[in-house]
Amino acid sequence: MIEPSNTHENNKGFDPSCTDAEGCREILRRVAGGERIQVEEALSLALYADADELFACSDAVRQNKHPDGIVTYVVDRNINYSNVCTSVCSFCAFYRKPGDSEGYVLSLDDIHQ
Numbered sequence: 001m002i003e004p005s006n007t008h009e010n011n012k013g014f015d016p017s018c019t020d021a022e023g024c025r026e027i028l029r030r031v032a033g034g035e036r037i038q039v040e041e042a043l044s045l046a047l048y049a050d051a052d053e054l055f056a057c058s059d060a061v062r063q064n065k066h067p068d069g070i071v072t073y074v075v076d077r078n079i080n081y082s083n084v085c086t087s088v089c090s091f092c093a094f095y096r097k098p099g100d101s102e103g104y105v106l107s108l109d110d111i112h113q
Contacts, residue, residue: 017044024049028057034064081106 017040018024027041028049037045045054062071082105085095096103 014040014043016048017041018048019044020048021050021053025053028053032057032060079106079111081111 017038018027024045027037027045031037063069080094082103083094083096084098084100084103084105085092086098088095088097
């Protein structure tokens with residue numbers, strides 16, 4: 001868990017809804033009861049809630065919404081193996097023309113890492 005003093009100082013403009021595990025339990029109780037929470041409350045939970053309590057609450061919400069017991073996750077990766085392109089799209093700031101000193105093509109070893 002990130003220490004509240006460090007996190008609070010580095011997040012100017014963010015006023016956490018809770019700053020320790022005990023304070024976050026009220027938000028977790030509301031979530032477990034089916035209440036939607038605000039973005040600031042969710043960020044506060046991510047920063048300050050006890051991880052085991054947060055994970056248990058999240059799993060309970062998932063079980064309530066999807067009681068069939070099947071859980072799947074998609075890991076979506078788009079590896080940019082090269083920034084060399086000949087299309088010269090008007091919206092792309094990423095590409096480099098063939099021969100450009102900033103162009104790259106990753107090796108298979110780099111991609112497999």
